[in-house]
Amino acid sequence: MSHSGSPVRDQTLTKASTRQPVNRNEVLLEVKDLSVIFQQRHGRATRAVDKVSFSVKPGEVVGIVGESGSGKSVTSMAVMGLLPSRATQIAGEANYRGRNLLTLGAKEMSDLRGREIAMVFQDPMSSLNPVIPIGLQVTEVLTRHNDISRADARGEAEDLLRRCGIPDPGRRLREYPHQLSGGMRQRALIAIALACKPALLICDEPTTALDVTIQAQVLELLKELVNDLGTAMVMITHDLGVVAGLCDFVNVMYAGRIVESAPRRELFAHPRHRYTEGLLQSIPRLDAPRGEPLTPIPGTPRDVIAWSKACAFAPRCRHAADDCVVGDLNLMPMGRGGHQVRCVHPADAPDPPQEIRR
Template sequence: MTRTATTSTTTGSGSGEPLLSVRDLSVTFGRGRRAFAAVDQVSFDVRPGQTVGLVGESGCGKSVTSLAIMGLLPARGNTVTGEVMFDGQDLLRLSQEQLRERRGSELAMIFQDPLSSLNPVVPLGVQVAEVLQAHKGMKSGPASRKATELLNKVGIPDPTRRLKEYPHQLSGGMRQRALIAMALACEPRLLIADEPTTALDVTIQAQILALLRELVTESGTALIMITHDLGVVAGLCDQVNVLYGGKVVERAERHDLFSRPRHPYTGGLLASIPRLTEERGRRLNPVPGSVADNIPWEGGCAFAPRCASEVEACRSTTPELEPDRDGLGPDRLLRCHHPLEENPLDDIRTHQPEDTEGGPA
């Protein structure tokens, strides 16, 4: 990616100064000996128009990261340290009042389960218009006209009728659209989407992803995409952060990550999913064990007990997130003592459709 913004507008890849800059963000639940770091020194930047992916399995800390950025963690029982710079201000130092002004207007979030994110006893129109009234000071008339416009924009047919309906009367895909409409109401500069399509069917998922993609390219909104689905990442994210045990273990541009995974965990994830483009009946190579087998980061690498390329250092020294020593570019960061030399996917990419031209340039 070009850091000097001379040749601008490479669509969707973002440019210029970071809009959001997360530095050493840690979230610890509990205290003393029972303390558990769900998020451990996570740092990343998001530029306007850029889509950054946080990828990992359940328990890797991806959702807690997003909640910490939005200031939505419960007031008690956790410690948040580090810095979340948004537009020159540290979000972690803002008062609840100041934060509330920014949430919904400049920062917005879409959650996985649209039904529980909507108020079941309030008509949809009131809920969408409420955002506009609260943040833009609109009167109810113009606000509901704007709400109609928003629902139309996210592809809900017959919005005037839908605005009078309650959340239970909408289908899953439509509820998620309504949530996106609410998130977009004040044209936020940063949108965080936490597993936005996980509860949806594939055809509906494709509609929602197309909508998000359009949003990023057209309005230059910065998007943080949290997902466990590597397929979604491959089609949407510019930069991908792979999380494991609360830490970023690998960061790369999406083409680089998928063509040359370096961390054994990334490689393991990619090798364990069945894919439509491969030879059928291949025996999958799952990552052995489960997250319950992790060792604490202080004593080495949390992934070591499940890792096939474990070396001695993995159980004694904590690996640092460093630029990849193999000179694969300054944008690639890796936290591993013994990275993969070969792409584990090389031998399983046998069933490619012949007409695939678009590869990494």
């Protein structure tokens, strides 16, 4: 597989020159108080996403980071209109260029998906159809949204694979997903997502199944596409290394809510929420003394309290006190660049007195 370098970048720039200029100060997607509730048997309900708000501009990469089960993927699926309608309650707004995606019908969303909003899913092997050649899966998007012949669509598909760094794209078009390596399958997914040059790209753990070398190539490709095409990107991941290398602004999620949001440099330099602090402390460091153990976050993501009653992270927090479990918490401004945190006793603040510790 060829490495992402100047040839791929030059081809991307050439193709990008035909795209109309974008207004990088425009808010392309604004999510307001998004909530998703899954109804279960016997009247029980699971609140997977709880009052989530964020926005993204053209040419900006906004990260949503957190452990598995924090609500990251459900948030993206709700925005894309991909959640099942049965036993699912969705509230709030997801305004894309002034249109609330949550109120659009199936046909309207189908017209937007692929053409203006695209998504790169986590597992390419399960996202690609195993019995359809790669070429047909790419050209299907082009013929669905553009007035283009099959022959022209095939030529465009070959060019897409080439710009995404897939060698011998003409042959790859005739192959099936199982004949491609993991990295090439992920690049094929990216090519499908970018076929119609969408204004907004949502990436749900796009590098999880890849080795470190291929992961770096895919991230470099995504970075080039954002810079060259002005594409807005929402990057969903649990990998803080991906966040550090790609994102401009970061939202940290826990138990369905955003607990901290900040510019990338501010977040890594001054993490305020105890959950963010715990995530960073649990990452191995090259400059750490040899033999020094990592500091894991105690408990599991299932150890939570309802947000309406307390800080959901309190059962796992070493700094929790009695006043952490006395009611709902809102995001509060702290620090620079729009830094916000949902915490009673944030980092860099004095610990509560010993007598009120839980």
